[in-house]
Amino acid sequence: MEIEVNRRGDSEVAVISSDSIVIAGLQDALDVMVNLRYSGYEKMVLRKEHLLDDFYELRTGIAGEILQKYTNYGMKIAIVGDFSGYNSKSLNDFIYECNRGNRVFFKATEAEALDALHGVA
Secondary structure (H helix, E strand, C coil): CEEEEEEECCEEEEEEECCCCCECCHHHHHHHHHHHHHCCCCEEEEEHHHECHHHHCHHHCHHHHHHHHHHHCCCEEEEECCCCCCCCHHHHHHHHHHHHCCCEEEECCHHHHHHHHHCCC
8 A cells, every 4th residue: 555645735634545355354454554544644535446345335334334334434535436336226326415515525536626625624
């Protein structure tokens, strides 16, 4: 896992890059968050592929558990990818609601993700 920092004014976003899954469960999510927070970052971008497929099956509870922890600890996150292939009304509704808030975003491109994260305090 590598971290590149994207800066705009006083806003910094940690952009994660990896050739493999970065978050396979809650403990991985907490480890990533702690490492980023320790380095002074409160905003992060992950690619869809960096999360275990079960994350996108809402019935598993993994997405809710991870994103609730991130919200509780003040970490803002954007997940980048093409989510149109998921034929789940509940996932589509979840993504829609997340994008209406200011803590969790699902975006098609890294540029959109960075715009969203730099736009929130």
